Amino acid sequence: MEIKVWFDVYERKLMVYHHESERHKEIVKPAKIATFLQAHGLTLADCQYPVETMDHMCLFTKKGTLQLLKQLIKTETRRD
DSSP: OEEEEEEETTTTEEEEEETTTTEEEEEOSHHHHHHHHHHHTOOTTGGGSOEEEEOTTOTTOOOOHHHHHHHHHHHOOOOO
């Protein structure tokens, strides 16, 4: 999944745009911005202009309750 990332200097937030779903997210808290940048191997200086990268943190994947239950049932081992 490809995303485009850039840092808005005036509003002090990281903008993340997902190409496939055409959705975007804003990361405002400094700790979350640092975690996101570390996971993607970027710095704020790199993000002054839009940077395309892969979504390593899976920000745009749907994890509904039903999907989580299916995953839990598949990985859970039965105890007899």
